[in-house]
Amino acid sequence: MSTLLISLSAMLSLGFTHFVNGMVVEKDFPVRLAFFTHLGGSLVALILALQFSNWSSAAGWWGIVAGAGSACGALFLYKGLAVSSFGVVVPVSSVSMMVIALAFSMVLLGELPTTVMMMGVVIAIPGLWLVSAGGPAQKLHAALPASRGVLMGLGAGLGFAVQLLVLGQVKDASALYAIAACMFFGALWLAPYSRLKTVALRNASISAVAGGISATGLALYIFSLQGSLALTSIVIISLYPLVPVLLGSFFRKESVGLRRLAGIGLSIIATTLIALGNGY
DSSP: OHHHHHHHHHHHHHHHHHHHHHHHGGGSOHHHHHHHHHHHHHHHHHHHHHHHOOOOHHHHHHHHHHHHHHHHHHHHHHHHHHHSOHHHHHHHHHHHHHHHHHHHHHHTSOOOOOHHHHHHHHHHHHHHHHHTTOOOHHHHHHHTTTOHHHHHHHHHHHHHHHHHHHHTTSOGGGHHHHHHHHHHHHHHHHGGGSOTTSOOHHHHHHHHHHHHHHHHHHHHHHHHTTTSOHHHHHHHHHTTTHHHHHHHHHHSOOOOHHHHHHHHHHHHHHHHHHHHHTTO
16 A cells, blocks of 8 residues: 555655646746756755765666656657647647556566556546546547647657656665756756746746655655556556646636546546555
8 A cells, every 4th residue: 555655645746846837837938947847856856865865876877867858858848838739748748658658667677467457557548638638539630640749749758758767777775866866967958948048036946846846756756666566656657637637726726627527537447446456
């Protein structure tokens, strides 16, 4: 049960990060906010690492690669939103992140889910799509031939999947150093695209705090992998869009809609099946 709770806590942390940044994204340049999110996360992770973690060169190298994945994911996501709609880019990136990460965990790590777990995964994919504001399948099919937004969404999904998979290779004793390296080098990769000549201190500070929360979520993700299949944590963490949707409806009075309600229901069913499949 503890592994499931840790995974859910990681999902809540990462989702809350997106909600916090979503509160200021309309007032600032998105890539700049992603830069300060990474920078703030690296500072928090480093402070915690100096107290509670053990340095290893392997953690540093894994962190650098994960940072490249995280930065590419953020860059592709925001570039996609600049050329296409939220309802196409975000669902494509969220679902592709889950599918790519799951495929690699099964092929490279040799993980074999139980039948009940696989049922949860299959249900989680449309649930995640609907929660992320995805439209009907035919709408996406019509957009496939020419939409740069779809390609950018796939690129974002690949980048975020690389981040999860690479951080999953780090031992928990050096996890915080890997996350510090991931967030710091992610900030470095994003810096040339972040328009840092003009910075709103308030927005930068908010994103830096969000980055600290994100670093906490990534640490919880790594800890959740101990004694459990990676694909279990990956599926649960991939459901993070639930958090900004629910918080947005509560604090900003945003309409949830039948589609997202259906997605929330499917996500709950998927999480329950995955938990049962793991014997929790």
